[in-house]
Structures are given as C-alpha cells and as structure tokens.
Amino acid sequence: MQNAPYLTPEALSTFIRTALTEDVGDGDHSSLAAIPANARNRAKLLVKGEGILAGVQLARLIFREVDPALRMELLLTDGAPVKHGDVAFTVEGPARSILTAERLVLNCMQRMSGIATYTAYLTTLLAGTKAKLLDTRKTTPNFRLCEKWAVVIGGGVNHRYGLFDMIMLKDNHVDYAGGIRQAIEATHAYLKRTGRDLPIEVETRSLAEVQQVLETGGVYRIMLDNMRPAQMREAVRLIGGRYQTEASGGITEQTIAEVAATGVDFISVGALTHSATILDISLKAY
Numbered sequence: 255m256q257n258a259p260y261l262t263p264e265a266l267s268t269f270i271r272t273a274l275t276e277d278v279g280d281g282d283h284s285s286l287a288a289i290p291a292n293a294r295n296r297a298k299l300l301v302k303g304e305g306i307l308a309g310v311q312l313a314r315l316i317f318r319e320v321d322p323a324l325r326m327e328l329l330l331t332d333g334a335p336v337k338h339g340d341v342a343f344t345v346e347g348p349a350r351s352i353l354t355a356e357r358l359v360l361n362c363m364q365r366m367s368g369i370a371t372y373t374a375y376l377t378t379l380l381a382g383t384k385a386k387l388l389d390t391r392k393t394t395p396n397f398r399l400c401e402k403w404a405v406v407i408g409g410g411v412n413h414r415y416g417l418f419d420m421i422m423l424k425d426n427h428v429d430y431a432g433g434i435r436q437a438i439e440a441t442h443a444y445l446k447r448t449g450r451d452l453p454i455e456v457e458t459r460s461l462a463e464v465q466q467v468l469e470t471g472g473v474y475r476i477m478l479d480n481m482r483p484a485q486m487r488e489a490v491r492l493i494g495g496r497y498q499t500e501a502s503g504g505i506t507e508q509t510i511a512e513v514a515a516t517g518v519d520f521i522s523v524g525a526l527t528h529s530a531t532i533l534d535i536s537l538k539a540y
Contacts, residue, residue, distance in 0.1 A: 258406050260399060260415050266312070269399055270319045273358050282354040289349050295539060296346040297356075299363070301336045302534040305371030308332050308407040309363035310342060312400065316359050321351035332407045333370070342535075356537045365397070366404035367533035373408025373526050376510060385514035385521050388413045388500065392524035401527045413522060421445075421454040425479070428457070434466040442472055455500070464489045468496070478518065479503045486516040 301307070310332045317324040324347035330336065345352055377387050387410040393401045402412050414420035423437045431437035434456060441454055453474035458464045459481075467476055476493060478486050480503035490499055500520040501513045513521055 285350040285353040293349040295349040299342040301340040308366035308370035320355040364532040369404035370408035372530040373410040383514035388522040390524040392528045490517040
C-alpha cells in the first residue's frame, strides 16, 4: 500500500498467523463439535454504525489464511463511508472456516474502522490549512500494523513506525544528553559512525529551545510540544520554513483547528490510536 512500507507480505502473514494461534489454539472446538465437516454456508459483513470502513483487505487475507476455499465478494472497499445497514462484503465456503475466522476479522475491522473514522473526522477540522494529521507510537502492542494502516485509510499520515526508522530526540533524550546541542551533535556522530541515514526530529518546549535547534542545525523537523497557539505561531515564524514543524501534546478536536491555523506542517495526535472507539460491525449468516 502506498505510504505504508510496513505492509509487507511477511509482516501481514506473521500478524495473521500469530493472531490465529492466540485465538484458535489447538482447534475451534465449538465449530468442530457442532458443524458437519462438509457443511457450506455464507455470511455477510454487516455495518451497524456510521463511519469509515477499514480492514477489508486484511479480512480477505485472514479468510485466505484460515481456508483458501473461502470466497469473498467485495461490495465496499477500505476508506468507504458507511452507515447502519450497509453490507461490506459476503463470504462463502466451508461453514467451520467462516466461524473460525469470524472473530479475528471482526476484532481487526471494528478497531481499524473506528480509527479510520476518527482520523477522517479530525482531518476535516484541518480544512483551509496546510497542516497534515500524524499518528504516534501510542499503539496497542502487536497491533501497531493495523492501527497505523487504519490511520492512512482514514486520510492521516503515519509518523515513524518504530524506534528504528527515524531519530526523535524528545525531552528526556535532550535532558539526558545535557542539552539540545549536545543531543544533536551526538546523534550526527552516531549516524556517521554506524553508516545510517535517518531523519532527525527534535522536541522543543519553549521558544528558547527552538532557537537552540536553529543555532545548531542539522535536523529534519522541529516538534513544538505543549506550546500555546501564540507560542507556536512565533516558533513557526522563527523557523521560517527552514525545517518542517510539528505540533504535539494534548491536542484535541476542540483545539486542533486553532493549532493548525498557526502554520505548522504537521499535528500529531496520540488519541487517533489510543482513544478511538470501535465501529460496530458483525458477521451474520444469511
């Protein structure tokens, strides 16, 4: 998927197999006990809320992993606006296999659709500004792949995927290093020593710290953390387009439009992944 390099076949397969191992264990004994081995049935993915659909492509992979004999008919795609009563897809094949796959499909799609829905909503609040909405690493362990995928489906932009694909010098890094200049200079020495080429972002907590970054240079993006809108506006003016800017820290749907109006390039919101509610979805036999 474009802008989501973490969605490799290997990563998706590992996620699905690990999740199925967690859920199925040594067998779906409810289905094995109650459903004849040769039974074939069908089911539909029924939407019971309003929002943005996400996880359809993942559902296809889950059904395929559980049983290649299962066949999906797609009626809606990832990113589609949905309302109560919509049917996203149907699946047909061995009844036991449909039942075994059901919960993993629903767990993923409900959570992903909730994140995509909230992301799409916050994105509408940025209209008329240049700001783009970023997610964070505040994700559910072992479910980050799905949560960040859902942000992209909802119209947001992924921040770094993990600790390995970007340097972010946050407040604790700066304090432990002895200051902003020391943290940046040590980082450049590390990158040169290890032969790595990683973008550097530095978190700042005041205009004085912004000035220190500007005096040191050698970064990719400056984070403006927990600043008031007036401070952010002044920080953007000081930076003058030399580096990308990111607003962060306690930004809500009530404050995000005012933050965007300061002229920042990005706004990161942890709530996209840690606080979004699910979209109610069910898989119904028919």
